[in-house]
Amino acid sequence: MLGNFSYHNPTKLYFGEDSLRFLKDELQHYGQNILLVYGGGSIKKNGLYDEIIAVLNDCGKHVAEVAGVMPNPTVEKLREGVRIAREHHADFILAVGGGSVCDYSKAVSVSIHCDDDPWEKYYIRFEEPSCEIVPVGCILTMAGTGSEMNGGAVITNHEQHLKIGHVFGDDVMPKFSILNPRYTMTLPKYQMVAGIYDIMNHICEQYFSGEDDNTSDYISEGLMRGLIHASRIAVKDPQDYEARSNIMWTATWALNTLVSRGKSTDWMVHMLGQSVGAYTDATHGMTLAAVSLPYYRYIMPYGVKKFARFATEVWGICAEGKTDAQLAEAGLAAMESWMQELGLVMKISELGVTEDMIEGIADGTIILDGGYKVLDRSEVISVLKASM
Numbered sequence: 001m002l003g004n005f006s007y008h009n010p011t012k013l014y015f016g017e018d019s020l021r022f023l024k025d026e027l028q029h030y031g032q033n034i035l036l037v038y039g040g041g042s043i044k045k046n047g048l049y050d051e052i053i054a055v056l057n058d059c060g061k062h063v064a065e066v067a068g069v070m071p072n073p074t075v076e077k078l079r080e081g082v083r084i085a086r087e088h089h090a091d092f093i094l095a096v097g098g099g100s101v102c103d104y105s106k107a108v109s110v111s112i113h114c115d116d117d118p119w120e121k122y123y124i125r126f127e128e129p130s131c132e133i134v135p136v137g138c139i140l141t142m143a144g145t146g147s148e149m150n151g152g153a154v155i156t157n158h159e160q161h162l163k164i165g166h167v168f169g170d171d172v173m174p175k176f177s178i179l180n181p182r183y184t185m186t187l188p189k190y191q192m193v194a195g196i197y198d199i200m201n202h203i204c205e206q207y208f209s210g211e212d213d214n215t216s217d218y219i220s221e222g223l224m225r226g227l228i229h230a231s232r233i234a235v236k237d238p239q240d241y242e243a244r245s246n247i248m249w250t251a252t253w254a255l256n257t258l259v260s261r262g263k264s265t266d267w268m269v270h271m272l273g274q275s276v277g278a279y280t281d282a283t284h285g286m287t288l289a290a291v292s293l294p295y296y297r298y299i300m301p302y303g304v305k306k307f308a309r310f311a312t313e314v315w316g317i318c319a320e321g322k323t324d325a326q327l328a329e330a331g332l333a334a335m336e337s338w339m340q341e342l343g344l345v346m347k348i349s350e351l352g353v354t355e356d357m358i359e360g361i362a363d364g365t366i367i368l369d370g371g372y373k374v375l376d377r378s379e380v381i382s383v384l385k386a387s388m
């Protein structure tokens with residue numbers, strides 16, 4: 001049964017090859033001092049930086065820049081961005097990049113007018129913002145996280161070996177996001193497939209919970225089927241615009257709060273993956289790929305009916321003559337061979353995890369209780385060991 005919930009998503013989207021032309025109109029709703037945030041240089045190489053600067057100049061905006069936002073943005077970089085934003089009296093943050101740049105911009109936006117240390121306030125004490133929030137707009141260059149239409153902001157603290165996400169509310173979600181699939185075409189294949197798996201796993205994290213008949217699950221199954229289809233085309237031909245545009249749109253709907261309505265949601269693959277990321281700084285989607293199958297094979301007996309449904313409805317496996325357990329395993333085997341087709345990393349040892357890190361990774365894994373089995377610490381360790 002669906003139960004009670006509210007649904008509201010304030011982010012306005014502009015999708016397609018023409019979408020950048022709406023930037024000028026959108027910027028007119030905000031102040032003059034823009035903080036332009038971007039990553040390690042991909043937007044300079046592919047010409048997007050010049051296009052955006054031209055629009056900003058055309059609007060007469062005063063621009064300060066935070067460049068070099070790294071994948072898995074750090075708390076030190078967050079503090080640097082807050083300092084630059086304050087010096088510039090930023091009234092709007094324009095994020096141009098992937099999930100890291102979008103997440104980072106949201107974290108800066110809630111910290112500029114806040115006296116507390118942002119790590120302590122938002123990532124340790126999990127408090128909500130009590131200060132003015134500087135609005136954010138995104139121009140997305142990588143499909144995967146859904147950050148373009150959600151309140152998530154994941155920050156890494158290497159000193160403390162912690163990578164933690166805070167999901168902020170409506171006020172922190174981007175005011176608008178520009179989604180041009182063409183921008184994702186310059187992504188290295190490693191990042192493209194990591195993003196595809198991130199999308200798949202966002203849907204799985206919400207799908208593998210609950211035993212009720214729930215509209216969200218039917219939407220999720222459609223999203224997964226479409227993603228698998230498009231991913232197979234994109235892996236063979238990364239320049240296929242149709243496939244890349246379907247992947248980008250699926251990423252947004254996978255994690256913009258729609259398919260979590262009425263669901264308890266699991267998110268343990270992300271908790272495990274984030275802790276692996278805190279130790280290795282590995283690419284987010286690859287950390288998820290590496291822990292997924294050991295985790296799902298372990299919890300499958302506790303949610304066998306849903307895993308059997310996953311096999312028939314997502315992977316098209318014929319149910320005839322099979323028990324639920326056989327179907328469930330066949331579904332996971334189908335997912336495994338698709339992951340191999342994509343060329344995903346399937347072991348945490350290949351991401352730099354060594355035996356001596358396992359205890360620390362387990363300590364950094366937040367245990368959630370919305371899925372089919374609540375893990376204890378020893379079970380976290382055995383899932384991690386099964387991925388070595």
Ligand code: NZQ
Nearest residue numbers: 039040041042071072098099100141142147152154186187
């Ligand atoms: O920094 P640049 O030079 O731009 O290069 C980036 C980066 O090296 C590159 N890239 C992005 N677009 C490109 C491109 N290279 C060439 N052409 C382009 N068009 O790709 C690399 C990875 O970018 P990044 O932004 O780190 O990837 P992703 O979008 O996967 O974001 C990962 C971060 O998002 C967090 C992750 O934990 C991680 O910190 N997440 C955020 C979520 C949310 N907001 O809800 C949920 C996710 O589960 C995830 O946790």
Ligand code: ZN
Nearest residue numbers: 145198202270
């Ligand atoms: Zn993710």
